[in-house]
Amino acid sequence: MKALFVHQYLGAIGGAETDILLGADSLEKRGHSTGLLYASRTGRGEEPWNRTFSASFPVNELDAALEKFAPDLIYFHSLPDLGILERLLDSGIPMVRRVHDHRMYCMRGGKYNYFTRAVCSRPASLRCVFPCLGFVGRNPTGSLPLKWVSYSAKLKEIRLNQRCARLVVYSDYQKEELIRNGFDPEKIEVHVPVHNYGEEKAPSSFSDRNLVLFVGQVIRGKGVDLLLRALAKVNVPFEASILGEGNHRQHCERLCAKLGLRDRVRFHGFVPSGELKNYYQEASLLAVSSVWPEPFGLVGQEAMFHGLPVVGFDAGGIREWLLDGENGFLVRWKDTDAMAWRIEQLLRDKELARKLGARGRELVSRQQVISQQNCPIEQMLLRVVRESRPMVEPQLRVEANATRL
Numbered sequence: 001m002k003a004l005f006v007h008q009y010l011g012a013i014g015g016a017e018t019d020i021l022l023g024a025d026s027l028e029k030r031g032h033s034t035g036l037l038y039a040s041r042t043g044r045g046e047e048p049w050n051r052t053f054s055a056s057f058p059v060n061e062l063d064a065a066l067e068k069f070a071p072d073l074i075y076f077h078s079l080p081d082l083g084i085l086e087r088l089l090d091s092g093i094p095m096v097r098r099v100h101d102h103r104m105y106c107m108r109g110g111k112y113n114y115f116t117r118a119v120c121s122r123p124a125s126l127r128c129v130f131p132c133l134g135f136v137g138r139n140p141t142g143s144l145p146l147k148w149v150s151y152s153a154k155l156k157e158i159r160l161n162q163r164c165a166r167l168v169v170y171s172d173y174q175k176e177e178l179i180r181n182g183f184d185p186e187k188i189e190v191h192v193p194v195h196n197y198g199e200e201k202a203p204s205s206f207s208d209r210n211l212v213l214f215v216g217q218v219i220r221g222k223g224v225d226l227l228l229r230a231l232a233k234v235n236v237p238f239e240a241s242i243l244g245e246g247n248h249r250q251h252c253e254r255l256c257a258k259l260g261l262r263d264r265v266r267f268h269g270f271v272p273s274g275e276l277k278n279y280y281q282e283a284s285l286l287a288v289s290s291v292w293p294e295p296f297g298l299v300g301q302e303a304m305f306h307g308l309p310v311v312g313f314d315a316g317g318i319r320e321w322l323l324d325g326e327n328g329f330l331v332r333w334k335d336t337d338a339m340a341w342r343i344e345q346l347l348r349d350k351e352l353a354r355k356l357g358a359r360g361r362e363l364v365s366r367q368q369v370i371s372q373q374n375c376p377i378e379q380m381l382l383r384v385v386r387e388s389r390p391m392v393e394p395q396l397r398v399e400a401n402a403t404r405l
Contacts (some may be wrong), residue, residue, distance in 0.1 A: 001072050073096065078103070094165045097166070109290040114138065114220065128154070130144075161183075170296035194371040217245065236344055288312030289339070290320060312328065
């Protein structure tokens with residue numbers, strides 16, 4: 001099978017890019033070919049992408065990508081250009097859409113109000129225009145701070161994506177959001193991301209540093225400011241490392257100084273994935289402070305693989321993997337007092353932290369073994385190709401069998 005991945009970026013940024021790279025790597029190792037159609041480069045961690053994908057094309061070479069790579073299937077991830085999306089759908093090649101976030105059906109992009117942080121549970125409708133005022137969006141890359149967001153374009157985007165052969169989501173929470181927005185539940189498949197993190201290493205040392213980790217983009221929806229307010233209430237010695245970059249970093253650094261945390265909290269900026277294990281092996285816990293409704297929260301599984309317990313807000317799909325009292329603590333959304341209490345509890349009781357971390361590690365390791373034996377994403381993609389192009393079924397069956405030998 002030849003699968004053409006389509007995404008906004010080539011290179012590392014966040015969880016979506018991690019999922020894309022590892023997904024392509026898994027398919028390549030199982031005997032399939034993967035190509036990439038992208039809009040821009042990130043300048044970060046690009047070498048693994050260049051090494052993994054058999055071919056890559058910028059979006060202005062779309063026709064060349066379809067002709068030269070000749071994919072059996074298009075695996076669409078995220079690209080805001082509706083013209084490109086429509087051309088791909090009209091190509092006659094079956095398309096699977098991996099839904100990483102809420103931008104497909106939310107004019108604000110995050111299913112929550114940027115200013116009030118209130119989470120939205122409504123489908124796309126005229127209420128997105130008023131009273132939500134979703135037609136006014138932030139413009140982080142332009143010369144003006146705000147930009148116009150078209151309601152009619154958002155409805156068109158929903159209609160186009162409804163034409164996909166399958167939509168793949170991370171969680172039941174995401175599936176319900178799609179159904180709420182008129183998507184056929186029979187086309188939606190939940191595939192929990194289970195990544196191969198490589199050879200199992202020794203778990204965290206839970207050192208006396210009492211190191212609290214945050215790993216992710218430092219943007220307002222990730223709630224780093226609330227994490228800092230929680231840390232200011234912790235009454236035991238600790239260190240905290242904020243690993244990530246984003247447009248909310250300067251605000252959080254100022255808040256850090258205001259709260260008197262400057263000597264205990266360090267902002268490291270972007271850290272390559274290969275270096276993250278060094279932080280995990282020294283840490284005592286991972287904090288997931290998201291206030292936007294997370295589609296899943298990939299970073300939690302990575303921390304669990306290293307034997308770390310997680311303390312996180314109950315936001316979106318997080319509750320589907322963070323089991324309160326089992327592999328960490330799930331605290332009430334935006335409740336900084338509760339987060340501070342649970343963080344302090346784990347820092348004081350290292351035996352409890354090790355116990356919860358071991359349960360999380362066992363869960364992820366078990367899921368990883370199952371995934372390696374029967375790659376569900378591979379099987380789903382092959383099934384879509386067979387359904388759309390039955391004449392190639394015998395060849396695909398041969399390819400699938402060959403990968404298992």
